[in-house]
Amino acid sequence: MDASYRTLLRQIELAGSCTHPVRLLGEMVNLATGEVGTKALSVSCKDRREQICPACSYLYKADAWILVSAGLIGGKGVPDSVFDHPRIFATLTAPSFGSVHVRRSDGTCRANSGSRCLHGVERRCLLRHDEGSPVLGVPLCTSCFDYEGAVTWNAQASRLWNRSVEQMRYDLAAYRGISVPQLRRETRISYLKVAEYQRRGLVHFHVVLRLDGPGDAFAPPPSWMDVNLLHATLTGVIVHFELVGLDRENVRWGSQFDVKKLAVDDRGDLRVASYIAKYATKSTGDALALARRFHSRREIELQSLDPHLKRMATTAWDLSRRPELERLHLRHHAHAFGFTGQLITKSRYFSTTFKDLRGNRREHMAQFNESDPVAGTFSYDGRGYDDPRASEVAELLHQARTEVRKVARDQRVMSRGISQGETR
Ligand SMILES: [Zn+2]
Numbered sequence: 001m002d003a004s005y006r007t008l009l010r011q012i013e014l015a016g017s018c019t020h021p022v023r024l025l026g027e028m029v030n031l032a033t034g035e036v037g038t039k040a041l042s043v044s045c046k047d048r049r050e051q052i053c054p055a056c057s058y059l060y061k062a063d064a065w066i067l068v069s070a071g072l073i074g075g076k077g078v079p080d081s082v083f084d085h086p087r088i089f090a091t092l093t094a095p096s097f098g099s100v101h102v103r104r105s106d107g108t109c110r111a112n113s114g115s116r117c118l119h120g121v122e123r124r125c126l127l128r129h130d131e132g133s134p135v136l137g138v139p140l141c142t143s144c145f146d147y148e149g150a151v152t153w154n155a156q157a158s159r160l161w162n163r164s165v166e167q168m169r170y171d172l173a174a175y176r177g178i179s180v181p182q183l184r185r186e187t188r189i190s191y192l193k194v195a196e197y198q199r200r201g202l203v204h205f206h207v208v209l210r211l212d213g214p215g216d217a218f219a220p221p222p223s224w225m226d227v228n229l230l231h232a233t234l235t236g237v238i239v240h241f242e243l244v245g246l247d248r249e250n251v252r253w254g255s256q257f258d259v260k261k262l263a264v265d266d267r268g269d270l271r272v273a274s275y276i277a278k279y280a281t282k283s284t285g286d287a288l289a290l291a292r293r294f295h296s297r298r299e300i301e302l303q304s305l306d307p308h309l310k311r312m313a314t315t316a317w318d319l320s321r322r323p324e325l326e327r328l329h330l331r332h333h334a335h336a337f338g339f340t341g342q343l344i345t346k347s348r349y350f351s352t353t354f355k356d357l358r359g360n361r362r363e364h365m366a367q368f369n370e371s372d373p374v375a376g377t378f379s380y381d382g383r384g385y386d387d388p389r390a391s392e393v394a395e396l397l398h399q400a401r402t403e404v405r406k407v408a409r410d411q412r413v414m415s416r417g418i419s420q421g422e423t424r
């Protein structure tokens, strides 16, 4: 192997096989030799989206899994005893903003709806759409579909969730006949929530919720607060709670929701963790066009996007002019159809953080890095590798590693199968 290739591989290795790392330029002091110099360094982009960076997305998925499983069954500083706390897994959706093509469990779309809409479009669809069909999530009539309502819902969904948690505290306190500050002295609601896009361009949330005692010792909550009460309280809030929106329209949850008690069965809990980690790395309609912020309305128009999603984006762009919606910064979030929040959010005490997990990984990697310790200050020097071949090589390396991991996993499963067969 020639030297330049070896340097290239070393660079890719140091950036964790990232496809387009952030380049930093540093003034460095070698702490062992006292030598001063400049040093270029590539650090991984840490993008969660698989189409942007497969390697970083893989790590993000692993971290998301750890965050959720630690909060459900303990680990990473959270005691195993949280396993016995009341815990719930819920899916909350947006209301309907107009009929869209769907695939029901029996494979039909909208076979039972009747007549035509104001615009003369049939409200019925007798087709059966394949899983992954581009027509799924597209409105039957785009004139009937309330694009403004959909975008403002996305934009206020995070606030709707935060206020729903407040309402839960209020309801729990009322149930017990105590004040909210008194309730806070007895219990704490911890949660982790992941936003995922539905095909119609609206977000929905998967939430893992746990009740703790007060303080930072992860004590159990008082005995009156059990999983049935938690289930009933959250369900009540989803059905009844209404938030007065910034445009004075009420914001509420959709009628499609699911609230599950997590039983004392750790396999189920780990399945929840995998489920959430999977959604955390998925992007909107898997369209690369929506991966980054738009800079102009024209830029949105020029994208080769599904017309429905394009209209969601232009609606967000246009709504940003409304003074009452100003603080939603809809222009910045047009590529996210108005959604202003983080894809994963958690309350402080749910479990560990992405930041801590990354810090641990860095320390772990440093053990295997035999070069002298250095100190210095870094400044941003751009994106990507110097060598144009590097991104492609990084992606190939990541693919190869994933393949190796998969083969190893298959072999483990096979050998387990064989040994189980023998003992039977
Ligand atoms: Zn990356």
Ligand SMILES: [Zn+2]
Residues within 6 Å of the ligand: 100, 101, 102, 109, 110, 125, 126, 127, 129
């Ligand atoms: Zn249809």
Ligand SMILES: [Zn+2]
Residues within 6 Å of the ligand: 117, 118, 119, 120, 121, 141, 142, 143, 144, 145
């Ligand atoms: Zn219509």
